[in-house]
Amino acid sequence: MATLADLQAFPQFKNVPDEQLNWLLDRVEVADFPKGRVINEAGKPVDSLRLLLDGQINIHGQASEDMITYLAPAVLGLLPYSRMSEARFPIVAETDVRTLALHRDHLREMTRQCYELTETFVQQMTDRVRTFAHQVQQEEKMASLGRLSAGLAHELNNPVAAIVRNAEALKTHMRATPERFKVIMRLALTDEQTDAVDEWLFEKLDNRPKTRSLLERSSLEDDLTDWLDDHSISPNGSDAADLASTLADFNFSEDDLEYILEQVGAANLTGVLEWVSNNLVTEKLVVDIGEASNRMATLVASIKSYTHMDRGAGKELINLAEGIQSTLTLLGHKVRARNVTVTVDIPTDLPELCGWPGELNQVWTNLIDNALDAMPEKGGSLTINSVLDRNQFVLTTFTDNGSGIPDAIQKKIFEPFFTTKGVGKGSGLGLDIVQGVIKHHNGSIKVQSKPGETTFTVCLPVEG
Known part of the structure; x- marks a missing residue:
């Protein structure tokens, strides 16, 4: 049995009259739990106000990490005027604990008869909401950061590996350069022939035609191999197909080979083509390294734009398209993994908005990430449009072809802690x-939804 002294040990009750504490004692039930026992499972009803007399109780957040810790004496569970109906996260006894439970059926009577006691519990609810909201918001930010970090790591991995x-x-290719230089030195080329080959080669490199399809490239490679075989060209004793593959990478044709033959003659053709191939391989490796480096620079620029790390924390003019595109870049891995087609239609003459760019990037991240989660595994589509309305507002819509939001819960989706995702997958x-x-x-912001089409519309004033 609990005593008045047990309740007087709670600092929250120091201003509560003894008769009200005795009223509480007459209605509570003792409930003990061993270490490790789940007092309330996530998603299960919470029907009692609970006073922790001895031990420690934790509320586990996502990934089973401790989010809130209660040490005796402490107040938890259902409180007067609270809308709590079920546990959002597991409530676990971290040690052997002893508690007192007051069922919700007594709360209305308490609010009528015990003013000071009710006031104490309401203050507890206010403090708890503030603490709980802060904790979950931090978890939400960390979860968002984790998603972006995972995507960024994947995005960076490919160009880094390519470099x-x-x-x-x-490095291996350049070690073979001295041997190829010896071959060049043995060629009987005039200055005019050398200049002609140089000009032709670098003009080809500077004006590379568009990429061919796989079928076209395969056909071109076969034609080049046949031409090289017909002219008994086998550079460095290797198969002519290797040289043909290199030439095909740069869209060289049989006409190009005929031109080289005409310029240098049959006796010098093999040596010249070896030199050409050597330059092409070097060019391809350097170009690939450059493209991978540019990709990394683009990602870093997107991060910088997304976080606005080089700018102040106050209001500033915001390029809407830049913020949305940076967000899409950082979520690119998830977009490709789900095979989602993204269409962005933001006019170039759209006026800049006045606001806090870091905060708006959080908006774009949540809306795009939620849309991706709602889409089918394959074949999803996301359309982002912006228009100027009456020269005062910018309307930006995010439309996906996901499963939709049922009418019954559309009004609840903006409520804190409300989520349609499974436990551990969303904080709400x-x-x-x-x-x-x-x-x-x-x-x-408003939402319109039906199966196969959900649209979030964000309306922002141009002047902020």
């Missing part, structure tokens, strides 16, 4: 954060 691979190949704060940011910008 390492091509740098090693270039994403759209709450979105709505808060948009209100901070004096804007509005």
